Amino acid sequence: MSLTLHDITVTLGRGDSRTTPLRALDAEFPAGRLTALTGPSGSGKSTLLAVAGTLLRPDSGRVLLDGADLTALAPSARARLRREQIGYVFQSGNLLTGLTALEQLLSAASIAGWPARTVRGRARQLLTDVGLEHRVHHRADTLSGGERQRIAIARALLLEPALLLVDEPTAAVDRTQAAALAALLADTTRRQGCVTVVATHDPVAEAAADRVLDLAALRAEAPATP
Ligand code: ADP
Ligand code: MG
DSSP: OEEEEEEEEEEEOOGGGOEEEEEEEEEEEETTOEEEEEOSTTSSHHHHHHHHTTSSOOSEEEEEETTEEGGGSOHHHHHHHHHHTEEEEOTTOOOOTTOBHHHHHHHHHHHTTOOHHHHHHHHHHHHHHTTOGGGTTSBGGGSOHHHHHHHHHHHHHHTOOSEEEEEOTTTTSOHHHHHHHHHHHHHHHHHHTOEEEEEOOOHHHHHHOSEEEEHHHHHHHSOOOO
16 A cells, blocks of 8 residues: 655636645555655645545546555545545544544444444543543544644544655644654554554654655755746
8 A cells, every 4th residue: 555646736716816735746555654754834744635535636646555545536436535544634533523533433433333342442442542631522623723633633543554644743732642642553553564654743743753854855856837
């Protein structure tokens, strides 16, 4: 399993706000490795994750997961792939209103076809792993931004995705928590053999990565605008 982005160009916005965050980008992400995707704010990190996670269709180029072109999938196949194979952690956490931390994990599992009783133990363990054992039965919408994002990370890990995409996981937590989260993501990646891409500008998260891909450097290598 590996993720390949081939000749990806993305243009966003219109008129004055039109930008091309990714231009003729080529990148390869091996399985079992955590890649830290770095670059200054606005360099296209979140855009790259959205393209890799099939949430955003590039203007051109191909996204290959284990050789299969994800940009060629029908919408229903793409949705299924996202549900079953892709763990996507948005910077905002993207949790469901009204559910507790544990319920967030169990409902995602259920949607992916895993009955709650088969995953409850692991769900609780993962919430402990992200430092939320004291928040298991708290409603997620009453928790802090950092806690919400940690729930989202636990939720993504529960489904053992082939592709794990995480946007700025350590931005809203203290330094000790950041190191623990980065280590958890790195350990899980090596143990489960998934392709993991973490967008970050946090040296703590970079330090836990197996490799660092600097988008600003890649951009400098790309062909100039015609
Ligand atoms: P990063 O995650 O590295 O901070 P982003 O991928 O979020 O960068 O954004 C890359 C560039 O694309 C930025 O200049 C941003 O302003 C622009 N951008 C992002 N989303 C949109 C949008 N929906 N419309 C117009 N421009 C956008
Ligand atoms: Mg971003």
